[in-house]
Amino acid sequence: MNKTELLIIGAGPAGYQAALHAARLGHQVVLAEKDQIGGTCLNRGCVPTKSLLEQAHQWAVSRQKADVQAMRQREQQTVQKLREGIAQLLQSSRVQLIPEQVSIADAHHVCSTQGCWQADHILIATGSAVALPPIEGIEQALTSDDVLRMEQPLPQSVILIGAGVIGMELADLYLDLGVQVTILEAADRCLSMADRQISQSLQMIFKRRGATMIFNARVMRIENHRVEYEVGGQTAVIQAEAVVVATGRRPVLPECEVRLKTDQGRLVISETMQTSVPSIYAAGDAASTIQLAHYASAQAIAAVDHMFGVKNQTDLKTVPSCVYTHPQAAWVGLQQQQAHELGIPLLTGKASTLSNARAQIDQAPRGFVRLLADGRNRQLIGGMIVGDHACEWISTISLAIAQHLTVDQCRAVIFPHPSWSETLQEALLDFDGLAIHTISTRR
């Protein structure tokens, strides 16, 4: 029988990064993947959507009709290049790839049709799949997987069900391609997991860009691109050339002959990423309520560190959330409501991008930065941004939170001019009413 120190199931951002990390630490690794390397993130998720979003935006800015075929081609080239890069890294790191579906036979054995492997440790990194809500006719709706194929001709109008991260990013894509967008959302706002200020800001911008947004909507039926829904006891019907559903994803688990504890279909894991069978670890969407590629990778690396007795250096509590719309939205750490619930006295610092030179040069819609600090010690505990490149400069706030830096320590940094991140500097100064580019209300 083949033996290995670590057998990983799934080569998405959790699985392939865990494989490379374990190999870098000098361990023997086998990686099983039944489909393509890179998982949902690289092949059907983060990477292709961001490529299409960015290209569609460039076309919109140029005011020319988008060449959708060229967009799709460039996106596929990008994905292929990255996939080949990962394959090369795995090969040069001597990670053995099993291009097959495998199942877990017991705490230390994984099998495929070709045979079995004995492993000291197993890591489940099998990700998630689109979840469809129980709506009559839902099978007629497109999913994000279908949208990414960008089959032509594009619809001229679309109804999006769900205004979460996927719904908002798809709305952004369609708006930039000149498609008429109507969004039906069950909650009372878009991005209901984010702070209200982020939702309000993006709602305002999306409405200005032409989207119709209907909240507190209960979708009842889909029939021939007609959607029947109810709001406040009133029933209404809307119609478009396509209906797209983006109401969440469900965990995908491998076949397993040992009983692993689950909760609502997710593997239950400890702080060390171990399932109820200690030699079997899990990371990413299969085990986490936070379904983000970067969190999946961080969890997977923490799992590898734990199994091989290495001290992990990542603060897994400080997880940035990023929405790649135009403008982008990003947040990290505690939100105001959570801080209130924990009884933390709050200090806030905020700044608008209105007086930011870079934002004006880019003729960008208005954004903002809002920071939260613990009133007892002035340590930063949360932050949010709406503005271009927010998903890049949110990391400055993440670092400050992870390192428990105070507002005053953060002020040690000189921010480049002109840059979007100067808004962060202004928000840091605003904690004490010292922001330079804000009309002072102090005497």
Ligand code: NAD
């Ligand atoms: P989500 O949970 O973020 O949002 C789903 C939305 O659909 C919610 O607002 C919910 O209220 C709404 N909804 C649910 N049922 C509904 C119904 N019947 N009618 C109308 N609205 C309904 O899920 P998602 O947007 O599908 O994304 C799935 C996962 O993938 C999320 O965890 C997300 O964070 C992740 N993701 C992240 C990124 C990113 O980081 N940029 C991009 C894409 C996806």
